[in-house]
Amino acid sequence: MSVAKDPKAQANQSLQTGIRKGLTRYGDTEFSLFLRKAFIKAMGYSDSALERPIIGITNTYSDFNPCHGNVPQMIEAIKRGVMQAGGMPMVFPTISIHESFAFPTSMYLRNLMALDTEEMMRSQPVDAVVLVGGCDKTIPAQLMAAASLDIPVLSIPTGPMLTTLHQGDRLGACTDCRRYWGKFRAGEIDQEEIDEVNGKLAPTTGTCMVMGTASTIACMVETAGLSLPGTAAAPAVMAERFRLSELTGRRAVELAKTADQKTFSPRAILTPKALTNALTVLHAIGGSTNALIHITAVAARLGIKIDLDMVDQLGRNVPVLVDLKPSGAHYMEHLYEDGGLMAVLRELKPHLYLDCLTVSGKTLGEEIEDAKVSKARKVIRISSDPIYPVGGLAILRGNLAPRGAVIKHSAASPDLLKHRGRAVVFSSLEDLALRIDSPDLDVNADDILVLQNAGPKGAPGMPEAGYLPIPKKLAQAGVKDMVRISDARMSGTAFGTIVLHITPESAENGPLAVVRNGDMIVLDVSQRLLHLEVDDAEIRKRIDALASPAERLAIPESGYRRLYQTTVTQADIGCDFDFMVPSMTGTAPVLKGR
Numbered sequence: 001m002s003v004a005k006d007p008k009a010q011a012n013q014s015l016q017t018g019i020r021k022g023l024t025r026y027g028d029t030e031f032s033l034f035l036r037k038a039f040i041k042a043m044g045y046s047d048s049a050l051e052r053p054i055i056g057i058t059n060t061y062s063d064f065n066p067c068h069g070n071v072p073q074m075i076e077a078i079k080r081g082v083m084q085a086g087g088m089p090m091v092f093p094t095i096s097i098h099e100s101f102a103f104p105t106s107m108y109l110r111n112l113m114a115l116d117t118e119e120m121m122r123s124q125p126v127d128a129v130v131l132v133g134g135c136d137k138t139i140p141a142q143l144m145a146a147a148s149l150d151i152p153v154l155s156i157p158t159g160p161m162l163t164t165l166h167q168g169d170r171l172g173a174c175t176d177c178r179r180y181w182g183k184f185r186a187g188e189i190d191q192e193e194i195d196e197v198n199g200k201l202a203p204t205t206g207t208c209m210v211m212g213t214a215s216t217i218a219c220m221v222e223t224a225g226l227s228l229p230g231t232a233a234a235p236a237v238m239a240e241r242f243r244l245s246e247l248t249g250r251r252a253v254e255l256a257k258t259a260d261q262k263t264f265s266p267r268a269i270l271t272p273k274a275l276t277n278a279l280t281v282l283h284a285i286g287g288s289t290n291a292l293i294h295i296t297a298v299a300a301r302l303g304i305k306i307d308l309d310m311v312d313q314l315g316r317n318v319p320v321l322v323d324l325k326p327s328g329a330h331y332m333e334h335l336y337e338d339g340g341l342m343a344v345l346r347e348l349k350p351h352l353y354l355d356c357l358t359v360s361g362k363t364l365g366e367e368i369e370d371a372k373v374s375k376a377r378k379v380i381r382i383s384s385d386p387i388y389p390v391g392g393l394a395i396l397r398g399n400l401a402p403r404g405a406v407i408k409h410s411a412a413s414p415d416l417l418k419h420r421g422r423a424v425v426f427s428s429l430e431d432l433a434l435r436i437d438s439p440d441l442d443v444n445a446d447d448i449l450v451l452q453n454a455g456p457k458g459a460p461g462m463p464e465a466g467y468l469p470i471p472k473k474l475a476q477a478g479v480k481d482m483v484r485i486s487d488a489r490m491s492g493t494a495f496g497t498i499v500l501h502i503t504p505e506s507a508e509n510g511p512l513a514v515v516r517n518g519d520m521i522v523l524d525v526s527q528r529l530l531h532l533e534v535d536d537a538e539i540r541k542r543i544d545a546l547a548s549p550a551e552r553l554a555i556p557e558s559g560y561r562r563l564y565q566t567t568v569t570q571a572d573i574g575c576d577f578d579f580m581v582p583s584m585t586g587t588a589p590v591l592k593g594r
């Protein structure tokens with residue numbers, strides 16, 4: 001027996017999908033559709049093509065972004081997949097941010113990219129979207145955008161670069177950028193050699209091929225289930241990257257056709273359990289400290305608070321299993337050869353929630369079982385033989401960081417993880433640049449370098465300046481590492497004993513703002529302690545003597561910088577704009593470690 005359908009309900013339904021979705025407002029919906037079709041037909045589309053589910057594909061290609069240099073070829077492959085599955089691919093541009101081409105910092109622009117991506121996805125008629133990103137801030141921005149919407153998305157990274165050799169030494173961006181620059185500063189290599197290295201550090205398009213922020217985020221997104229298995233590690237220029245792109249296009253159409261699109265929306269996939277899995281992987285891969293800020297921002301948009309103490313607790317039970325720079329010795333192409341992220345997840349199974357749904361339609365546990373794993377492994381260790389016995393990141397607290405700070409102890413010097421030293425203070429990035437190499441700088445190898453006013457508001461944009469250079473005179477004397485502390489971030493590719501993200505930041509008149517030259521500081525990672533040996537009354541007196549944050553920041557009267565500096569949140573809640581984050585008071589689920 002057939003059931004008569006309500007024509008009004010049918011009409012409403014069809015207005016929610018495809019070309020009829022989100023009609024421009026002229027006060028006459030039929031005319032809006034008529035006009036939309038008239039214009040799009042200028043591109044040669046037929047009526048039957050326009051009746052298909054529409055799959056948006058974000059185009060983040062830019063001449064300024066070599067990490068996205070393969071995007072045109074990826075887009076062709078995604079379109080091929082969409083067409084194979086009966087969908088209509090529509091490519092649209094968004095902002096593209098490259099780490100080295102963003103002034104003052106890429107982080108300053110991440111929230112702008114998130115706004116751009118969200119509103120383009122909201123305002124154009126798309127039934128599902130493939131998010132093509134890669135360079136550090138781009139995927140986080142896309143995920144923040146997706147988290148604010150409720151349509152199916154699949155993320156696919158551009159993939160890591162390949163490496164090359166320099167006089168037999170394998171090189172990759174950008175751990176080796178810093179390693180060789182350190183050698184040059186110390187006088188170990190000359191101008192001719194550093195110029196030669198400069199031409200070899202990034203030998204193909206793609207993202208940095210160490211476990212920097214881009215690789216870390218790609219691994220976390222694949223773990224969380226918002227990208228298809230295999231997408232994190234396949235190199236940018238290999239055929240596999242384009243086959244995965246085609247597959248992603250096909251799957252996007254299937255998601256768009258699901259009866260209830262919310263089944264695969266970011267809100268349905270990025271559950272507290274899925275985010276916990278991603279954080280577990282962050283520890284196990286020795287991932288970037290930046291990723292902690294980004295996932296916190298994505299979670300916050302979903303109303304989920306990521307508790308830093310829970311992150312620390314997770315890390316105490318999860319070893320670092322991936323031997324990649326900067327914590328280890330190898331590169332992403334080696335992780336790919338070992339079976340990619342799924343091979344890592346297989347080792348981590350006891351630590352993961354395996355019942356989480358992924359965009360493939362399978363659970364994470366099913367995906368892990370299905371994955372092909374290499375028997376001859378080079379970089380993925382078993383739990384009983386880890387690279388580092390506990391997770392890569394630790395959360396520090398103390399009177400210098402009341403709301404927390406982070407250290408990547410898997411990439412630090414073991415002998416500096418417990419250290420007491422005299423503060424050598426730089427009040428800003430400018431002050432650092434002026435004095436760090438001065439022969440007159442009063443500094444010893446046992447001192448602690450302190451950088452102030454490099455946080456989210458202060459810099460602004462929380463630059464990757466936390467990796468303060470070793471003062472030249474010490475570098476030339478052979479010093480390779482010192483304890484360095486700041487409210488800045490650092491590149492995920494960097495190595496060293498570096499305390500970051502001190503919250504509240506200096507510009508908010510946090511205790512970091514009142515550290516003075518000669519104060520003694522204690523770092524004790526095993527106790528999770530960052531302590532200024534100045535009594536509380538004196539710290540309070542120094543803070544009270546400061547001008548207010550608003551006076552010190554000199555916020556301009558208009559423009560994006562005003563928006564940024566008046567609304568950006570602190571690192572412990574993700575550095576998003578405060579008006580983009582829903583209230584998390586009381587009702588938000590809090591992630592729990594296992």
Ligand code: FES
Binds near residue numbers: 067135207208212
């Ligand atoms: Fe783009 Fe490293 S500079 S990923």
